[in-house]
Amino acid sequence: MACLASVGGLFAALPGHAGVFAPPPGCELEMTVQLHQCQVANHYRCAGDPAGYRNVAYADGSGVFFISQIDDETRWIESFSPETGEIDQLDIAGSTDNASFSALLAEGRDDYDFVTRNNFGEVRRNIGHDQLTGESVTIDGVALERCTFDLRIEDGAGNFIARRTGQQYISRKMRIFFSDIEEFENAQGDKVQSMDGPVTFAFPGDEGFAAAEPQFDCDMLMTGLVDQAGRS
Secondary structure: OOHHHHHHHHHHOOOOEOOEOOOOOOEEEEEEEEEOOOEEEEEEEEOOOOOOOEEEEEEEOOEEEEEEEEOOOOOEEEEEOOOOOOEEEEEOOOOOEOOOHHHHHHHOEEEEEEEEEEOOOOEEEEEEEEEEEEEEEEEOOEEEEEEEEEEEEEEOOOOEEEEEEEEEEEEOOOOEEEEEEEEEEEOOOOEEEEEOOEEEEEOOOOOOOOEOOOOOOHHHHHHHHHHHHHHO
16 A cells, blocks of 8 residues: 555645646546536546556535545555644545445455554454445446445444444446445434435546635535524
8 A cells, every 4th residue: 555655645635726626747637527506526537546446536515525445356555634624634544444346346245354454553343234226327427326324333342332324335347436425323312314425427528627725515504504504
């Protein structure tokens, strides 16, 4: 795992100027995906990364808020939160069963048990599975398949932190997951539901390619914020 080199690339992955996303030097943008809940994701690859690695920068109306790096098996190699400065990295050697996209495609289900560590000294054990439902869908001309997941997150001592369950999409061709409907529950019993699945896909030459600003559900989120402010 190329930790230091990839961290540098993640740090640099910010829009070059308003409205246009510019990947770091030596990287090439491949796809822009507009998502529900006022988010946009820009997917790019960098020449200095190992073969099969890809990066994705997620932005909302305020700019990039999360950057992640995965490999060809969709293993979570590294992520970075610009707001908090948190860097999470996969502990491949310390993981019992790393995620495998190939196993999911071949068997219809992939069970995993992997460990991540961050720069604040926190250890997270991620235990769960992905399972194809057999249903195929097409969104903006892109062929996808539905997949359910169930993930339990523990700390280094085995204490429960959170559980994530829901539904995602996969692309066999691109070997990648896309979010859809999810429920998150923490150790305090708080539950949050989200639906930030893809709405449009833009590739080189398409309108909307390299967009740095989200397009969908932003007015709805702003209305929610106004309503909350009015009730406070």
